[in-house]
Amino acid sequence: MPPSQPDVVVVGAGASGLMAGATAAARGLRTLVLERRSLPGQRLMVSCMGAGAVSNTGLEVSRFHGREARFVSDALQALPADDLCHWFAAAGAELHDLPHYGLVAPEGGGAAAVAALVDALHQAGGELRLDTIVRGARHSGDAIELDAGPSGLLQPRALVLATGGAHMPRLGGGTENFDLARSLGHTVSPLRPGQVPLRLFAPWLEDVTGLWMEVRLRLWDGARCVAESTGSMLLAKGVATGEAVFNLSRHCDRSGLELGICFFPEREPEQVDEWLFRTLGERTREPVARALDNIIPLSLATAFLRKLTIKRTARVQELSLLQRKRLLADMLDLRLPVAGTLGWQAAESTLGGVAVREVDPRTFASRKTPGLYLAGRMLDVAGDWGGFEQHFALASGFVAGRMVLA
Ligand SMILES: Cc1cc2nc3c(=O)[nH]c(=O)nc-3n(C[C@H](O)[C@H](O)[C@H](O)COP(=O)(O)OP(=O)(O)OC[C@H]3O[C@@H](n4cnc5c(N)ncnc54)[C@H](O)[C@@H]3O)c2cc1C
Incomplete structure (x- = not known):
């Protein structure tokens, strides 16, 4: 009873x-x-x-x-x-x-x-x-x-x-x-709200859906890094979610913040630099996005090209040195304005x-x-x-x- x-x-x-x-x-x-x-x-x-x-x-x-x-x-x-x-x-x-x-x-x-x-x-x-x-x-x-x-x-x-x-x-x-x-x-x-997905302002990323990656994230307020986290991240239609995002989202309490994404948290920048230039050097006749496919997923490579206003069909040999450097910079520290959280x-x-x-x-x-x-x-x-x-x-x-x- x-x-x-x-x-x-x-x-x-x-x-x-x-x-x-x-x-x-x-x-x-x-x-x-x-x-x-x-x-x-x-x-x-x-x-x-x-x-x-x-x-x-x-x-x-x-x-x-x-x-x-x-x-x-x-x-x-x-x-x-x-x-x-x-x-x-x-x-x-x-x-x-x-x-x-x-x-x-x-x-x-x-x-x-x-x-x-x-x-x-x-x-x-x-x-x-x-x-x-x-x-x-x-x-x-x-x-x-x-x-x-x-x-x-x-x-x-x-x-x-x-x-x-x-x-x-x-x-x-x-x-x-x-x-x-x-x-x-x-x-x-x-x-x-805590542990919440972030809306990113990056129209060129809108077509990237369902992309899971291990990343290191840094949250920037101007020149000051206010938080850092490492772990998995899911990117879908300009929204970032997953462990690494949740663990720094509590710091997203003001406007004007930028999310810095490093897609190679386990590697030194010099290693990524060497890897990128070696890969591109070996695949000069291929379209850039395809040549990058053993480094980053195709959808992300295509988005990077869109961001850098490089033609989707461009071949590796058509890339200028400056474009290669920008590609490398984005892969190591892609900066995206945070438009807010999903609440x-x-x-x-x-x-x-x-x-x-x-x-x-x-x-x-x-x-x-x-x-x-x-x-x-x-x-x-x-x-x-x-x-x-x-x-x-x-x-x-x-x-x-x-x-x-x-
Ligand atoms: C989608 C999701 C993902 C999450 N992921 C994680 C995670 O990855 N890691 C993590 O650590 N935490 C996570 N959490 C948070 C985690 O669920 C909570 O920390 C945990 O469940 C809290 O347990 P609690 O018992 O304190 O509260 P709750 O589980 O919220 O239980 C409170 C209960 O009280 C009841 N209640 C409230 N008011 C009254 C009332 N007046 N009368 C009767 N009943 C009432 C509610 O209906 C509810 O069932 C997640 C939560 C959600 C929803």
Whole structure:
């Protein structure tokens, strides 16, 4: 029978809420997890471009950013990546390292991870109630009261808020996810889209679609490099996305920025220079774009020719020395004005959230409201793309579930 007044109510059945619920229930606490959507863990299922990464073998504090990035360190120590792998294995989902994406359940991805979390909650005796939106929360006297829609007025002994970020509104994100925390006395720093694709201003690139490459990116504000990242990038119709882009998109908070792309992050410029000139020297009678095909993909070579206003049919022997030098310069450091980001609809994370100074990092207890805990993406913590934020969501939920009513 579901408890009429649970010990612990968790609001939000994402990564952090499910983990908090499963951990609290495993301690024998009557635990109720409420989720407004009809399925749990929707964000986890689609995260990491659909791979559903839950962590990363490269997990360390330096992969988290913002003024108070060290806030994450206690949670990472309480549940390191190895321990999380053991936890999921025990719950029925073995995790494997998928290069470029992070630690994923190879059979079923994010859906398998969510199923493991829900199973763990149920096995421990906790309850998950879907289609239940919590519309209000207040602290009166010693108790927290929740207006839980069809579930009525709840008065748990403790409350864990795990309501997520504002990204991907169609998956239950929105700035209203922070209303409950606000109504219980917390400050929410300004919210903006994080881990978001960039729109580039380069009409000559419009025809390049679906091009995946390993790149090194630098973000330039005039002569100043404001951020750098290395990894995979997908170019499609003037939009850049993927790991390398997500990891510097948080710096795209003003106009006038330029993205510098190096298409050969593993090679020294002299090696690329030598490679290009040797290749062109060996294939003088061929059309330039085709001659470049063992160096860069044909669609990109064709776009470069368009940019340099070189005829598509031009042969290598027709290239001037200046044109060869420009080609080399673009391959090593192509500068493209950033026209903006794709915004909330395409963002994979949120920047900003509940001020972390108002939360104890050892317990995830609120410093504002007794009996309240906060976990996951709703906190003002930003991590790199590839399972890092997921891990923090799970680890903070784990700590909150372990410490609530302890
Ligand atoms: C497309 C996509 C890609 C991503 N890629 C990555 C990635 O590569 N790496 C990474 O680290 N992170 C990634 N993320 C972010 C990652 O999904 C989140 O960091 C993580 O899921 C946060 O978990 P959470 O439990 O804190 O919040 P969520 O998973 O958002 O869960 C919060 C839950 O609370 C529910 N809720 C909110 N308010 C209420 C209410 N009032 N009543 C009842 N229920 C409520 C919501 O419906 C939601 O289900 C991605 C996200 C998306 C959408």
